[in-house]
Amino acid sequence: MKVTLLGTGAAGGVPVFGCQCHICLSAKITPSLRRNPACALIELDGAAYLIDAGIMDIGERFESSFLNAIFLTHFHPDHVQGLFHIRWGSGFRIPIFCPPDKEGCADLYKNPGILDFRQLKKFEPLDIDELRVTPLPLIHSKLTYGYLFTNAGTSMAYLTDTKGLPPAVTDYLNAIVLDCLIIDTTSPPTVENRNHNNYNDTLAIHESIRPKKTVLTHISHDLDNWLNENNTSLPENMLIGRDNMMIKI
Amino acid sequence: MKVTLLGTGAAGGVPVFGCQCHICLSAKITPSLRRNPACALIELDGAAYLIDAGIMDIGERFESSFLNAIFLTHFHPDHVQGLFHIRWGSGFRIPIFCPPDKEGCADLYKNPGILDFRQLKKFEPLDIDELRVTPLPLIHSKLTYGYLFTNAGTSMAYLTDTKGLPPAVTDYLNAIVLDCLIIDTTSPPTVENRNHNNYNDTLAIHESIRPKKTVLTHISHDLDNWLNENNTSLPENMLIGRDNMMIKI
Numbered sequence: 001m002k003v004t005l006l007g008t009g010a011a012g013g014v015p016v017f018g019c020q021c022h023i024c025l026s027a028k029i030t031p032s033l034r035r036n037p038a039c040a041l042i043e044l045d046g047a048a049y050l051i052d053a054g055i056m057d058i059g060e061r062f063e064s065s066f067l068n069a070i071f072l073t074h075f076h077p078d079h080v081q082g083l084f085h086i087r088w089g090s091g092f093r094i095p096i097f098c099p100p101d102k103e104g105c106a107d108l109y110k111n112p113g114i115l116d117f118r119q120l121k122k123f124e125p126l127d128i129d130e131l132r133v134t135p136l137p138l139i140h141s142k143l144t145y146g147y148l149f150t151n152a153g154t155s156m157a158y159l160t161d162t163k164g165l166p167p168a169v170t171d172y173l174n175a176i177v178l179d180c181l182i183i184d185t186t187s188p189p190t191v192e193n194r195n196h197n198n199y200n201d202t203l204a205i206h207e208s209i210r211p212k213k214t215v216l217t218h219i220s221h222d223l224d225n226w227l228n229e230n231n232t233s234l235p236e237n238m239l240i241g242r243d244n245m246m247i248k249i
Numbered sequence: 250m251k252v253t254l255l256g257t258g259a260a261g262g263v264p265v266f267g268c269q270c271h272i273c274l275s276a277k278i279t280p281s282l283r284r285n286p287a288c289a290l291i292e293l294d295g296a297a298y299l300i301d302a303g304i305m306d307i308g309e310r311f312e313s314s315f316l317n318a319i320f321l322t323h324f325h326p327d328h329v330q331g332l333f334h335i336r337w338g339s340g341f342r343i344p345i346f347c348p349p350d351k352e353g354c355a356d357l358y359k360n361p362g363i364l365d366f367r368q369l370k371k372f373e374p375l376d377i378d379e380l381r382v383t384p385l386p387l388i389h390s391k392l393t394y395g396y397l398f399t400n401a402g403t404s405m406a407y408l409t410d411t412k413g414l415p416p417a418v419t420d421y422l423n424a425i426v427l428d429c430l431i432i433d434t435t436s437p438p439t440v441e442n443r444n445h446n447n448y449n450d451t452l453a454i455h456e457s458i459r460p461k462k463t464v465l466t467h468i469s470h471d472l473d474n475w476l477n478e479n480n481t482s483l484p485e486n487m488l489i490g491r492d493n494m495m496i497k498i
Contacts, residue, residue, distance in 0.1 A: 012337030018313025018363070019339045037334075056305040056330075064267025077333040077355050081305075084326040085286075089266030106326050106355045114267070 001131075001151050001249045002043045003182070007055050008241040009035030010186045010196070010220035011078045023224040036243055037078040038160055038218040040182065044131055044151055051147065051158050053082040064089060071133065072098040073160060074144035075105040087113030097126065099135065099143045120145065123172070136169045138162035141195045148173070156249050157211070160184035160218045163195055165205060173209045180249050181211035182241070184218040188226030199223065199232075206238060217241040250380075250400050250498045251292045252431070256304050257490040258284030259435045259445070259469035260327045272473040285492055286327040287409055287467040289431065293380055293400055300396065300407050302331040313338060320382065321347040322409060323393035324354040336362030346375065348384070348392045369394065372421070385418045387411035390444045397422070405498050406460070409433035409467045412444055414454060422458045429498050430460035431490070433467040437475030448472065448481075455487060466490040 007013075014035035015024035027033035037054025048062075050070040054077070055061070073079055075098070083096070084106070093116040100119040103109075109117065120126060122145065125134045130152065135145040139162050146159035146169070155176060159165070161184050165173075173181075183205060186196035196218065197205070206214045214237065216223075226232070227240065234240070256262075263284035264273035276282035286303025297311075299319040303326070304310070322328055324347070332345070333355070342365040349368040352358075358366065369375060371394065374383045379401065384394040388411050395408035395418070404425060408414070410433050414422075422430075432454060435445035445467065446454070455463045463486065465472075475481070476489065483489070 011334075013308075013334060015308075017308040017335040017338030018341060059262075059264075059266040077330075081326075081330055081333050084330050085260075085262060086266040088261030090268045092267060 001149065001154055001156060003156060003180070003247040003249060004041040004043070005039075005182075005215070005217060005241050005243060005245045005247070006041055006061075007036030007039040008217045008219055008243055008245075009037055010218050011037070011076070012220065013037060014219070014221050014224060016221050019221060021221055021225055023221045023228065032242065033224075034243060035219060037081070038184075040158060040217075042149060042156075045129065047129065047131070049131075052079040054078040054080065055082050056085070058082045059086050059089070064092060067094060069095040069097060069128065071147055072096060073138070073146065073158075074099060074140060074142045075101050075103065075108075076142055076161070077105060079161075080105045080108065083108060083115060087111065087115045089114045097133070099145045101143045123168075136172065137166055138169070139164055139166060154179050154249050156180040156182065158182045161186075161196055163193065163197060164201055170205075170208055178209060178211040179213065180247060181206070181209060181214045182217050183214060185216040185223060186218050186220050188223050190226070191222060199226070203235075206235065212237060214238045215241045215245075215247065250398065250403055250405060252405060252429070252496040252498060253290040253292070254288075254431075254464070254466060254490050254492060254494045254496070255290055255310075256285030256288040257466045257468055257492050257494075258286055259467050260286070260325070261469065262286060263468070263470050263473060265470050268470060270470055270474055272470045272477065281491065282473075283492060284468060286330070287433075288328075289407060289466075291398060291405075294378065296378065296380070298380075301328040303327040303329065304331050305334070307331045308335050308338070313341060316343060318344040318346060318377065320396055321345060322387070322395065322407075323348060323389060323391045324350050324352065324357075325391055325410070326354060328410075329354045329357065332357060332364060336360065336364045338363045346382070348394045350392045372417075385421065386415055387418070388413055388415060403428050403498050405429040405431065407431045410435075410445055412442065412446060413450055419454075419457055427458060427460040428462065429496060430455070430458060430463045431466050432463060434465040434472060435467050435469050437472050439475070440471060448475070452484075455484065461486060463487045464490045464494075464496065
């Protein structure tokens, strides 16, 4: 299983529009510091799956038959806005697996176009060929799923957006050997947000679940500045996610 | 008054995702054939105003203090989706003039960030320095305004999305000398759509209002193909809009 982080940013991305902070000014002239909306591509046995669709160049990035399915964590705009455009495509339908959110976002349900929304039930695995996908409920201001992807004895959990984890999810992940955890880490430890992890929340989850590797995503400019200013040492099996980072699992 | 068409496409844009038609295949390799979501920039006396915000690179295209205001025709995603991202900007607020739509789009009203929504009343002009802006009600599936911009004896009407015009708007525009009409022309004459003009609708409006110049916008690949296949001759004071076209008024 190969995972490519197409975006690792919080809702405002990096650089934040109009922001004069050190990181945002640097990101304007250093593309590697930019952060698109959090989004990841999974490739396995010639198939490709997108997790979230907040990036706005899906139509340019992928040939129309490239994506086998899209998994949505939730229906906030920064996780679905790339669908507004491609839904008007032609010639095929894309399965969009998602939580059973009644509203969706804007008029996506009303005018789905080529999008084939399929709501999943929490903890009920979906098998697509050799890939097993298990929706894990998260703690956020909108109905949100993380997803556990398992294949041939390897496993990756993608958990964003969330503030902490429900005990049932912690128990579920503690019962398996987790190769990689990719997790919402929006803010520095100095910021408390009831919808997103800060750095200390992620450290606690990392220590509780003990994955072989943890990758931070959904990162704000505030966290980037804090990491930079404090010259923070992460645990050796923890990585700061970057746009276009490829992870082999 | 200078107007730049930043986007001239219908909701699906050109190329349409996955489409194999002549125009879409050509647009993939010929950037000048591409059509972004319909959107225009007005520049006047050092000030800049955006009409609609469906383009997704507002944050990259404009320095944060560049835009004096944004005028929204309506709250369909292809006309507002560029706001989802920049609303999380910092340090200033952008006036967003719009129709009195109760819903808006997704959570834009709930989480406006730096966006300062100001609802306008139809036919009641707004004066910003030397620019007068008059909202004109249109005929669409969501509450929609066109806008008449006048300055120092020159005038431009931007009317999209619409199917035909309400008689009161036709009368209003007939009572003035209109230098330029930029108008929704989504489809070829063979297609009837209750929410958008086809080419014949636009011809009828052009002949009724008699502007000095008419520019087609909100163009679908269907219209592009039809114009191409029929080698259509437009009236001499009618232009097919193109992305990045600049118009002096």
